Amino acid sequence: KxxxxxxxxxxxxxxxxxxxxxxxxxxxxxxxxxxxxxxxxxxxxxxxxxxxxxxxxxxxxxxxxxxxxxxxxxxxxxxxxxxxxxxxxAISPIISDISLSADNAVVGDMITISTSITDGNSAYIGYRINKFAPFTKVEMVSDGSGIFQVTIPVKAAYTEYYIYSENDNAGKFSPQRAEHEFYNFTATSVSTSIGDVVINEFMASNDMTQVDQDGEYDDWIELYNNSNLDIDLSGYFLSDISEDIMSWQIPAETVISANGYLMIWADKDEEQEGLHANFKLSSSAESIILSNSDGSILDEVSYADQTTDISYGRFPNGTGDLQVMNPTFGLENNNNILTLGDAFKNEKLIIYPNPTIEGFWINYNGVGQAHLSVSDLYGRVILSQSISTENWIDTKGWTSGIYLIRVNDSIGKIVVR
Structure with missing residues (x-):
């Protein structure tokens, strides 16, 4: 039909x-x-x-x-x-008198779309908020007198929609050229100023830093709320494509607390529990873009090649420039930052076995007196001592997790289980 x-x-x-x-x-x-x-x-x-x-x-x-x-x-x-x-x-339905329950829709609210249909047994609405996305189809409910209605969420500042109805013999689209043509409505959103919510930290190559709820080491993005008020991010967008900044929409009822953090996995696993974007981060040059419901860009960061298990984060936290740092997943970015050179200087340092349970060996091939410093992901130094060329480090009693190893100008990581 x-x-x-x-x-x-x-x-x-x-x-x-x-x-x-x-x-x-x-x-x-x-x-x-x-x-x-x-x-x-x-x-x-x-x-x-x-x-x-x-x-x-x-x-x-x-x-x-x-x-x-x-x-x-x-x-x-x-x-x-x-x-x-x-x-x-065959006589097809006649769709007329389409109306909205609100002339001034607000992002995050619900809106009811009504229409009068003659000679139609059933109807559905197709709607979308992104011109690149397929239409979501929702059945409309009849009141028995030819009026069909449906209530849908207002997810963004702009929504496209059409209506389809059919009877036993024929079907009808409104507008007739749907899905090529469609109706639309606009909505307003609570204003968020640039700088209120920022891309605070991210990791584009996560081998052993942080697992998601399914035990997977995926890319992640941390948002931070610089304001003293909770902010509803329903209908906001994250993307890694500058030509399509509305690539992934933050789900409805997602709120970032005042001066709080929101973690989003960039893993293309939207079916998993939690916040999972429909894109992955590239460990080579790319951008991350945060925009509000009307497509206005709130924050954008660009980066070059990334080092595995090293993050990029703002320091000072929430306001500073992006720095190469030891990851602080969902926590304040402290001053335990690295220089670009630090992130790559590990050719003189061998750490094994890795991961470990009871301890590990450090082989250091540098010149001169060697000093070892071990810190956790919060930047707390848990061990500081001079070492020789080959050293055994006992980890009994250490909390399971990832630890940063520094020996002079060389850097490495150890996973303790």
Whole structure:
């Protein structure tokens, strides 16, 4: 029924209206000079001029030569046949008087869409908030008198929608060209100033720093609320594509507490529990973009190649520039930051076994007196001592987790289980 509804629209708009014929005249004029200049024509120039309306008999030459039916003759006959076919003459629903329950919708609220439908047994609405996304379809409920309604969430500042209804014999879209064409409504959102919520820290290559609720080491993004008020992020967006900043919408009823943190996994695992974006971070150059419900960018960070299990975060926390640092997942970014050189200087340091349970060996191939410093992910130093070329470090009694190992200008990590 949907297929027939679209076919009927095309026949009525293109053929019954003679729009195809007007297009033929335009194309004929466009190529006229080239046809006249062609010395190898299968048909005469006069045949070219008259074939829109008249059949051509004989001529043509070459393979496939012979008579050619006039374009109008062909299409008029087919149009008449289709419009008289029982599939096309079946009475379809009439959709009218579409209305919204609110003239000034607000992001985060619900809105009811109503319509009057004659000769329709059922109906649904298709809606979306992103022009690249498929339409979400929701059944509309009839009150028994021909009025159909549905209540949907207002997820963004702009929503596109259409309505489809059918009976036992035919279907109808409104607008008729849906999903190519559609209705829309706009909504307002609670204003969030730039700097209120920021991309505070992220990790684009997570091998052993933090697991999600399913035990997976995935990329993650930390948002921070610099304000003293809770902020509802319903309808806000995160993306790693500057051409599509509305790539992933933060789910409804997502609130970031005043001066609080919100963790989002960038792992393409939206079906998992919690906040999981529909994109992954690249460990090479990329951007992360936070925008509000109307598509206005609130924060954007760009980065180059990333080092595994080293994060980028703002220092001072929430306001500073991005720094290479030891990760502080969901916590304040402290001053235990690294230089770009630190993140790569580990060729002189060998740590094994890793992960470990009871202890590990450190082999240091640097020059001069070596000093070992071990700190946890909160930046707290738990061990500080001088070491020799080869050393055993006992981890009995240590809390399970990841620890940063520094020996002079070399850096490494150890996982204690």
């Amino acid at each position: 949907k297929y027939i509804a679209h076919c009927k629209t095309m026949v009525e708009e293109v053929f019954a209206s003679n729009a195809y014929y007007e297009t033929g005249l335009i194309l004929q004029e466009l190529i006229d000079a080239s046809v006249q200049a062609d010395n190898n024509k299968f048909f005469s120039y006069n045949n070219f001029l008259t074939n829109l309306d008249s059949d051509i008999t004989g001529g043509g030459g070459g393979p496939g030569g012979g008579g050619t039916i006039g374009i109008a003759t062909l299409m008029n006959a087919r149009t008449t046949y289709l419009l008289e076919n029982s599939l096309f003459t």
